[in-house]
Amino acid sequence: xxxxxxxxxxxxxxxxxxxxxxxxxxxxxxxxxxxxxxxxxxxxxxxxxxxxxxxxxxxxxxxxxxxxxxxxxxxxxxxxxxxxxxxxxxxxxxxxxxxxxxxxxxxxxxxxxxxxxxxxxxxxxxxxxxxxxxxxxxxxxxxxxxxxxxxxxxxxxxxxxxxxxxxxxxxxxxxxxxxxxxxxxxxxxxxxxxxxxxxxxxxxxxxxxxxxxxxxxxxxxxxxxxxxxxxxxxxxxxxxxxxxxxxxxxxxxxxxxxxxxxxxxxxxxxxxxxxxxxxxxxxxxxxxxxxxxxxxxxxxxxxxxxxxxxxxxxxxxxxxxxxxxxxxxxxxxxxxxxxxxxxxxxxxxxxxxxxxxxxxxxxxxxxxxxxxxxxxxxxxxxxxxxxxxxxxxxxxxxxxxxxxxxxxxxxxxxxxxxxxxxxxxxxxxxxxxxxxxxxxxxxxxxxxxxxxxxxxxxxxxxxxxxxxxx
Amino acid sequence: xxxxxxxxxxxxxxxxxxxxxxxxxxxxxxxxxxxxxxxxxxxxxxxxxxxxxxxxxxxxxxxxxxxxxxxxxxxxxxxxxxxxxxxxxxxxxxxxxxxxxxxxxxxxxxxxxxxxxxxxx
Numbered sequence: 001x002x003x004x005x006x007x008x009x010x011x012x013x014x015x016x017x018x019x020x021x022x023x024x025x026x027x028x029x030x031x032x033x034x035x036x037x038x039x040x041x042x043x044x045x046x047x048x049x050x051x052x053x054x055x056x057x058x059x060x061x062x063x064x065x066x067x068x069x070x071x072x073x074x075x076x077x078x079x080x081x082x083x084x085x086x087x088x089x090x091x092x093x094x095x096x097x098x099x100x101x102x103x104x105x106x107x108x109x110x111x112x113x114x115x116x117x118x119x120x121x122x123x124x125x126x127x128x129x130x131x132x133x134x135x136x137x138x139x140x141x142x143x144x145x146x147x148x149x150x151x152x153x154x155x156x157x158x159x160x161x162x163x164x165x166x167x168x169x170x171x172x173x174x175x176x177x178x179x180x181x182x183x184x185x186x187x188x189x190x191x192x193x194x195x196x197x198x199x200x201x202x203x204x205x206x207x208x209x210x211x212x213x214x215x216x217x218x219x220x221x222x223x224x225x226x227x228x229x230x231x232x233x234x235x236x237x238x239x240x241x242x243x244x245x246x247x248x249x250x251x252x253x254x255x256x257x258x259x260x261x262x263x264x265x266x267x268x269x270x271x272x273x274x275x276x277x278x279x280x281x282x283x284x285x286x287x288x289x290x291x292x293x294x295x296x297x298x299x300x301x302x303x304x305x306x307x308x309x310x311x312x313x314x315x316x317x318x319x320x321x322x323x324x325x326x327x328x329x330x331x332x333x334x335x336x337x338x339x340x341x342x343x344x345x346x347x348x349x350x351x352x353x354x355x356x357x358x359x360x361x362x363x364x365x366x367x368x369x370x371x372x373x374x375x376x377x378x379x380x381x382x383x384x385x386x387x388x389x390x391x392x393x394x395x396x397x398x399x400x401x402x403x404x405x406x407x408x409x410x411x412x413x414x415x416x417x418x419x420x421x422x423x424x425x426x427x428x429x430x431x432x433x434x435x436x437x438x439x440x441x442x443x444x445x446x447x448x449x450x451x452x453x454x455x456x457x458x459x460x461x462x463x464x465x466x467x468x469x470x
Numbered sequence: 471x472x473x474x475x476x477x478x479x480x481x482x483x484x485x486x487x488x489x490x491x492x493x494x495x496x497x498x499x500x501x502x503x504x505x506x507x508x509x510x511x512x513x514x515x516x517x518x519x520x521x522x523x524x525x526x527x528x529x530x531x532x533x534x535x536x537x538x539x540x541x542x543x544x545x546x547x548x549x550x551x552x553x554x555x556x557x558x559x560x561x562x563x564x565x566x567x568x569x570x571x572x573x574x575x576x577x578x579x580x581x582x583x584x585x586x587x588x589x590x591x
Contacts, residue, residue: 015514020489020492022507022511023489023504024492024495027496029500032557033554036550036557037554039507043513046514050521051520054520054523054524059525064532068519068523068539070539071536072539072540074543075541075542076547078544079544079551083552098545102513104538104541105541106518108519109522112535115530225505225509228509232512237475237478240474241518243514243517245481248482249481249482250492250508251512253486253488253490254489255505258501258504348498356498360501360502361503364556364560365559373499375497
């Protein structure tokens with residue numbers, strides 16, 4: 001390493017340190033914004049150092065500069081536009097898309113490294129390492145897998161598990177081809193071999209995500225996030241760059257932690273989720289069927305009375321709330337109750353929404369202050385003190401059946417909604433949740449069902465409370 | 471095993487451990503911004519994309535450099551902007567509704583000053 005390159009590497013070390021400090025500041029909502037800015041600073045100095053290095057080397061051709069500048073400008077414009085315009089409900093798709101391009105770029109770095117070395121006199125054999133192969137493999141799987149995940153979330157691709165005969169066999173075959181091609185590259189310099197590896201990995205990524213259902217997406221996104229990080233770290237090994245290695249490792253760690261948290265929150269193993277075929281997808285279509293005789297139905301006025309004269313209300317939002325775009329309506333109702341001196345808080349299950357922490361962002365957007373957003377472990381002991389638990393668009397995560405063994409959701413950590421003095425469930429119909437189970441909560445004598453679309457229900461409830469207290 | 475590889479591996483393992491330690495402390499409330507911030511951080515692969523340019527001198531090389539640059543820069547810019555946008559929404563207290571009029575009459579803020587300056591002319 002020449003002296004000059006040494007200095008550049010030092011800058012990369014600084015970048016890595018800034019990334020760590022930035023992520024550390026994310027441990028509280030009060031400092032998180034600063035954390036993002038610190039990480040951004042790290043990124044900017046790394047990019048400046050890289051440009052200085054490129055100019056110093058002096059080997060970048062005019063075409064090379066043109067291509068890189070054009071590419072960066074186009075990419076930045078796309079990134080800026082989507083980041084500015086994306087709806088908060090669509091965050092999971094966007095994160096998936098960024099996983100995809102990040103993994104894709106990491107794979108391209110290794111593919112170019114291989115292509116470049118292959119065209120040189122010394123050949124590629126000595127320099128093909130396990131890192132090159134892993135980078136191409138993981139990067140390509142992430143690229144195609146994340147596109148499918150984003151497509152499912154956006155609704156281009158059906159959310160329910162897509163299974164077909166021989167799918168698993170095909171997956172196995174693709175894995176064998178990919179690993180075989182990878183092994184072949186160690187003994188033979190072969191661009192076609194690399195191409196086979198890329199294509200098999202891309203196909204594997206598609207086939208891996210297709211059979212996974214919509215509500216399992218929090219796990220899938222987290223996993224693909226971890227993959228992207230790993231691919232970037234591998235790219236760091238390939239080009240010997242510490243900033244990439246550290247950044248990739250950090251993202252890999254983050255993605256892995258979130259994957260585990262999400263899988264635990266659904267009480268399902270990662271293997272079980274990846275094998276797929278679970279659940280009904282995220283079809284929000286109302287499933288008809290007569291209202292069961294044991295279920296007590298309630299009108300807006302009665303629900304409003306319960307809410308207006310409570311002293312403590314816990315709101316339990318689920319994906320149905322986001323699907324109905326009712327988060328602003330909920331916030332308005334909660335504000336009204338708070339103005340009456342009622343203690344209102346929100347119980348957020350870890351898998352509420354379509355990615356880790358998604359529901360918190362949706363409620364923050366509706367101006368709900370973050371101290372009111374309570375995690376499951378924090379809020380569960382409080383249900384016993386609550387006069388009303390208002391469940392909106394959440395189903396499986398409130399089902400007491402999870403406490404008993406022997407059913408689809410046994411052992412899944414749930415919100416102890418049934419401990420509240422009374423429960424109001426806002427729901428469009430008696431349709432089942434993702435797990436396809438009847439929710440025993442609805443048959444509890446304490447529970448009243450308010451059948452309506454979440455958005456409409458919030459407007460009606462707010463109006464009814466206003467009339468009541470006027 | 472070369473010293474360089476050994477150094478790289480050491481850095482990787484230590485960074486992984488630091489990551490687990492630091493990220494384990496992030497509250498669930500911030501998991502979505504965390505994921506989008508790490509999204510932006512893996513955009514560092516843009517460095518790798520740019521460095522392709524140092525040796526690229528064929529059509530294939532240029533195409534790979536171009537695509538990698540598009541991907542990675544979208545990742546960096548989009549990741550940071552959307553993370554910033556989300557984090558701005560997290561407030562300790564609900565914001566008081568602020569009518570437009572206030573900034574024009576109150577002497578605070580650039581907009582207020584500008585409006586005032588416009589009026590006096």
